[in-house]
Amino acid sequence: MPKIxxxxxxxxxxxxxxxxxxxxxxxxxxxxxxxxSTKHKRHLRIKSILSKKNNRKIMKYLPYI
Structure with missing residues (x-):
């Protein structure tokens, strides 16, 4: 079977x-x-974590990472 x-x-x-x-x-x-605003830009700098629902979708895109 080929690699994904x-x-x-x-x-x-x-x-x-x-x-x-x-x-x-x-x-x-x-x-x-x-x-x-400065507050808005400050919040945009912070990295976020994906939700569980989107997590499953991204796992299909990134099988080996």
Whole structure:
């Protein structure tokens, strides 16, 4: 049986933690930052953990990571 290909775009966006959870960076933090409050930008800097439902989907994209 052939190997499953890893989704390269998903591998760049998500990192696997030791507890089989995935962390990711928030969107909307790249440009047009002048109209966003400092508090909002500060919260966007923090990495988040995927929900369990989305975790299963990402596991299919990243079989070996």
């Amino acid at each position: 290909k890893t989704s390269r775009s998903a591998s760049k966006r998500f990192k696997r933690l030791s507890s089989n959870k995935y962390k990711f960076k928030h969107a909307y933090a790249r440009h047009i930052l002048t109209k966003k």
